[in-house]
Amino acid sequence: MNRNVILTCAVTGAGDTTAKSQHVPITPKQIADDCIAAAKAGASIAHIHVRDPETGGISHSLDHFREVMERVREADVDIVMNITAGGGGDWIPDANDPTRGGPGTDIQTPAQRHEPVGELLPELCTLDCGSLNFGDMVYVNPADWLREHARLVQAAGVKPELECFDLGHVWFARQLQKEGLIEGDPLYQLCLGIPWGAEADTETMLAMRNKLPENAQWAAFGIGRHQMPMAAQAVLLGGHARVGLEDNLYLKKGTLATNAQLVEHASTLIENLGARVMTPAETRAHLKLRNPHTGGIEGQANGGQS
Template structure:
């Protein structure tokens, strides 16, 4: 059991959720506002994707990230910024009988430096590294993160002084994570997010969660989440496993059956679960000290 826990709020993601919940933020102003809302509700960390303002689909535009980060920093809200670096690793194959050529309208594959362009420009306190490849949900989409690409990204993030949050979707990803640590590419304290319940990665049952927790690198600080209706139950599961919590509209758009959630409401619910279990919520300053983060202030060029 973790008696002193922090909450991460993943405020928007890139999934096709904006049309299903009017509270899913799309514009930089809305995304920044969602991060601030989550912080005021009790989240220490805001995990951020950006979306194309015209289509609502996921984007990698550095200018969009820059506006979000500027708005958050200029608000003087004490929240740790965690930018995704998962975009740019998406392969979508053609038909079952003709996998090549790729579906280039849906495929988005770029090099390690381009995937980190916004991190290099904006220097968030944290950015994510998806530590492996997997069949991601239905269809012919493969989330693609090769060992060579991850080594290059880890080395670059380390040089920038940004803390990587290692996103682990299955047990083999922990093996690669440990290898990167062994090679000196990830500094202490190692920060790991256990991403559960996503087809076809690790299922979100207690046995699988604890198997993954029991195979974490020694001394790692971990969080855990699941998606959809299991998001809020996993707030309790994460604490019981000795970890921290992630909630937010990236992973779940409902507060209860048929009731669209806001990011603030999901954080408030996670706070209530935590306090109801007798644990304490950590603020951003405490988390910054725990994770040895350098606080970033003001707008970056």
């Protein structure tokens, strides 16, 4: 069991959830406000996507990411920032010509996916570790694209969170480490319950955990009704946890949640298991992340905190 837990709040995602809950933040200000509210509720990390303020749909706008980051950094709270770098991989074959992408297809190159990370230098960014049948679409992330993306993240000095939606993704993430593209102790996120990837159950989480490198840090999440059970299971198996409106809209059946409520609920759950949630400062030291205020690496001699 893990007694010191890093708790991530994934505040908005990019899915079609805004029509299902008025609590899903859309504008950069709303997303930043929810990051701040999650920090006040006790989250260690805020994981962010950005959305088109007019439509609520997917956005890759550097300006939107910048506004969120600036608003959070200027607030009177501290939280580790984790920017998605997994956007621009949605492939939906055209009904009339399956060799072409149809409506809803959204593809970016690794360099385009990396742009907000390279410009804004968050402490963390995601690195999705393979392609996947993602519901009714395909998430496209070939091995050579991943290698290129890993090099860009490495050059920026940002720590990647290795998002694994299936067991083969863990295998490839280990390969990236073997090739020297992942430095230090790797950080894995086991993403469970997304059709048609890894299932959200104990057996699957344990199988994925058992394939991680010995020096790995890891967290896990489940979507929908699996969110809190998988958070508890991750802690019991020695990992960290993630909650938030990207993955689940409900506090309980029939009751829509806010991000802050999900963080509070998860924090109580973690404490009831006999563990505690780590502060953002402790998280930076534990994961050896860059301090956004000093530029030094926490947990190292030049980083201040050990």
